[in-house]
Amino acid sequence: MKNVGKLEITTPSDKEIMFTRTFDAPRQLVFDAWTKPELLKRWLYGPNGWSLAVCKVDLRVGGHYRYEWKHTNGNEMGMGGVYREVAPPERLVNTQLFDQDWTGGEAVGTLVLTEKDGKTTSVNTVLYASQAARDGALSTPMAEGMEMGFVRMDEILVSQVEAK
Amino acid sequence: MELIGYRDNAAGLDATFAALADPTRRAILARLASGEASVMELAEPFAMSQPAISKHLKVLERAGLISRGSDAQRRPRKLEARPLADATEWLERYREFWEASFGRLDSLLVELKGKKTRANAGKRGRIPPGRKKK
Numbered sequence: 001m002k003n004v005g006k007l008e009i010t011t012p013s014d015k016e017i018m019f020t021r022t023f024d025a026p027r028q029l030v031f032d033a034w035t036k037p038e039l040l041k042r043w044l045y046g047p048n049g050w051s052l053a054v055c056k057v058d059l060r061v062g063g064h065y066r067y068e069w070k071h072t073n074g075n076e077m078g079m080g081g082v083y084r085e086v087a088p089p090e091r092l093v094n095t096q097l098f099d100q101d102w103t104g105g106e107a108v109g110t111l112v113l114t115e116k117d118g119k120t121t122s123v124n125t126v127l128y129a130s131q132a133a134r135d136g137a138l139s140t141p142m143a144e145g146m147e148m149g150f151v152r153m154d155e156i157l158v159s160q161v162e163a164k
Numbered sequence: 165m166e167l168i169g170y171r172d173n174a175a176g177l178d179a180t181f182a183a184l185a186d187p188t189r190r191a192i193l194a195r196l197a198s199g200e201a202s203v204m205e206l207a208e209p210f211a212m213s214q215p216a217i218s219k220h221l222k223v224l225e226r227a228g229l230i231s232r233g234s235d236a237q238r239r240p241r242k243l244e245a246r247p248l249a250d251a252t253e254w255l256e257r258y259r260e261f262w263e264a265s266f267g268r269l270d271s272l273l274v275e276l277k278g279k280k281t282r283a284n285a286g287k288r289g290r291i292p293p294g295r296k297k298k
Contacts, residue, residue, distance in 0.1 A: 009259060009262070021266050024270070029273055029276045029280070033276070043266075045265065046261040046265070
């Protein structure tokens, strides 16, 4: 079995982030999960108190989409954009911009799905306007707003600094 | 819990990683993890002059990883936790978002496959026993 369940995050260039994951399902179902609001709401949100409260999708070239996440502590985050390519079940290209614009401008996301033996590999690449924008994105509120239990800072420091 | 503002943090992450990319600076941080120290105290373990150590301290200060105490005589340096915590946590959190999301997507896909199978069986006139079509 291909690496079902293993998430890979890489940086193919200094302006891109790519993440790859294989699912035990046919391509059409995975494409549906990425594009139907009633399905997106069931999985696309961070752990520990977040939900995808608003999800609107107008799935056509030039159509808009809008995601709004809410946390039980009141924090909110919004993101949206326009579809540039819509080719079910294999390809989706859209712009993306967070309301608070942590990433210094719009990015372009490309989703490519390939299927083999009933399993689908999902490759998601996000292209930023610059390296600084990309690096800002890797510390977006989507990650930092999560209610993680913070390890005591001195424990982090000792473990990070002493590791060789 | 305080919200961390990452608006300008790209430069901060760069500075942090550049600061960490030197073994002497990493050793300085390790020493400061157990308490503040003066420049002289920090220089002691290294075969290095105080000006050379001071250069390293400037890099660490610019990255916000250490700060100077207010004791005018000794000006001890102390560790500032936040930038290093930021740098080491950002990738983890990004990864956590996607791992949590994709874990749920795995379960959702099992459910969708099950529905599809039942729908197909229904079309062929054979609904599996014990299940009703919705």
